[in-house]
Amino acid sequence: MLPSGADYVLVRFVFQRGLAVIYLFAFLVAARQFRPLAGEDGLLPLSEYAENASFRERPSLFYFYPDDRVVGLTAWTGVALSVVALLAGPYWLPEPYALPASMLLWLALWGLYQSFVNAGRVFYGYGWESMLLETGFLAVFLGAGASHPPVVVIWLLKWLLFRNMFGAGLIKIRGDDCWRDLTCLDHHYETQPMPNPVSWFAHHLPERFHRLEVVGNHVVELAIPFCYFAPQPFATAAGVATIGFQAWLLFTGNFSWLNALTVVQAVATFSDGVLTAVAPVAAPAATAPPLALTVLALLLAVLVVAMSVRPALNMLSPTQVMNTSFDPLNLVNTYGAFGSITRDRYQLVIEGTDAADPDEDDWEAYDCRGQPVRTDERPPQWAPYHLRLDWQLWFAAMRPRPGRRQRWLLELLEALLEGDAGARSLLASDPFPDGPERIRVLRYRYRFTTPEERAETGDWWARERVGTYVAPMSREELQRGGLGRRTVVR
Incomplete structure (x- = not known):
């Protein structure tokens, strides 16, 4: 029946x-x-x-x-x-x-x-x-x-x-x-x-x-x-x-x-x-x-x-x-999901500095809420809550350099240079509350550590730098390059 x-x-x-x-x-x-x-x-x-x-x-x-x-x-x-x-x-x-x-x-x-x-x-x-x-x-x-x-x-x-x-x-x-x-x-x-x-x-x-x-x-x-x-x-x-x-x-x-x-x-x-x-x-x-x-x-x-x-x-x-x-x-x-699987994990790491002429040691990373940045940080649980910026960062990292669909990333960098509160709220931490002097985006290849590596170091991730996604720039350089739309406020 x-x-x-x-x-x-x-x-x-x-x-x-x-x-x-x-x-x-x-x-x-x-x-x-x-x-x-x-x-x-x-x-x-x-x-x-x-x-x-x-x-x-x-x-x-x-x-x-x-x-x-x-x-x-x-x-x-x-x-x-x-x-x-x-x-x-x-x-x-x-x-x-x-x-x-x-x-x-x-x-x-x-x-x-x-x-x-x-x-x-x-x-x-x-x-x-x-x-x-x-x-x-x-x-x-x-x-x-x-x-x-x-x-x-x-x-x-x-x-x-x-x-x-x-x-x-x-x-x-x-x-x-x-x-x-x-x-x-x-x-x-x-x-x-x-x-x-x-x-x-x-x-x-x-x-x-x-x-x-x-x-x-x-x-x-x-x-x-x-x-x-x-x-x-x-x-x-x-x-x-x-x-x-x-x-x-x-x-x-x-x-x-x-x-x-x-x-x-x-x-x-x-x-x-x-x-x-x-x-x-x-x-x-x-x-x-x-x-x-x-x-x-x-x-x-x-x-x-x-x-x-x-x-x-x-x-x-x-x-x-x-x-x-x-x-x-x-x-x-x-509908559909994961029609293809990536073999390597690429990550974008946003870094800022207050130094006018920075060395490598002068740069400090912004932490994301869901994407890995620190290698010693355990991956967090967020679902069913949705971190929209983090997902877009994952998609963007698949490309060796930003394309037209990543215009939002340049806007994010400009907002962080200005110390914009809204943009900062999308990240887990901001080491530069008033905005850094310069900002850049590096591209890394991340992988999970082996059990032996984790037992020795305590790290969840190992990473190697594979390139610079966005070269270091100041607010003025971002504006002069025509990459940002915001008004520079110093």
Whole structure:
């Protein structure tokens, strides 16, 4: 017998609480980082988005109000609404108010976050941004209160989870040879964007274990997703396998809320019967959803099916592109991760000095929050919180010199030369509160120390300098070279 929405009342409740946690992290990140990155005086100023973008192509509240006060109000409103959603606010209301209140709450969260994604440009160009928006839009139609969710929305969540996982599996098997010869995880833990405290230990696991890991990766991403649509208990088994896989990724790396959000999506593979069998709760009696919600859910399904054509064709194409949206509202997207694995880890280290004619010993490094700088510092845990500047520094380090997409880095250097408080807030430490006299960026190759090296030195990393990414310069030289846009203030 086919399941009905009555089988997913508890599933809906758990899913909504999990999604609220993800939204809470997303808006906290926006509240703390958006203004120094992409606000009025950010590294990529908000006015540039408002002047050059098309609202139809990149809709955002900040298109009409490119103002830091509006940014702050929007971010903290999102934080407050996320807390309301986490505490199941709509469920406190009497019928028939719970359902419209829930829809308005989730629609507001989706719309507010859409503004940050579409105005944040390169700092918001990650697959988990569009994934959160797509998941959040489906959540609008799950309902709340005494009525059960429309079952078609549960199936749309499974379809989203399928594209998330299967797309990641396809991009790997088509991409780097190391996914086919089972050697990618020999390098991944060391070269991933932001290692965490467990990454050093995972890197040093036996090679045979790494081979089994890659095989398991292919099974979970290429075979298991088809079981999401199977009857119970097979769908639950597939969901448990997916959650276990994502938990390992959470345990060994910092991938923002990508893994946590995938875990939330995987809740849709469960049923109330499964949850009541493992937890001391009983599924409440539920009525059928109102006709209006049922009709909206069916229209949503038609829309998603129609908009899934291009993402599905892309996913099946030998020239598959990962993490791409095909519509300005990020309603139905294509996903994928780590189609290629870097073999060497390059790092950018920003250094400043107060000396007019500095020697090598006169330079002092700025510490990053997530990227390694000091070799004796253990990699930190940040996920599901997202350090946007640190991720961009990882991408930039892949190039031997800055390109057009790294204009933000030159703006960062100029801001640090000025002692800008916003730019300094993005870093873990700033040895020059009023700005250094000169600044430079060096490029290093980092690797994890061996167990023997770590036992002898206590270091987590070993590094060697491979070049100068940005030559030493003062504020005046940066301005004269036409590299910065700010007014020099001495």
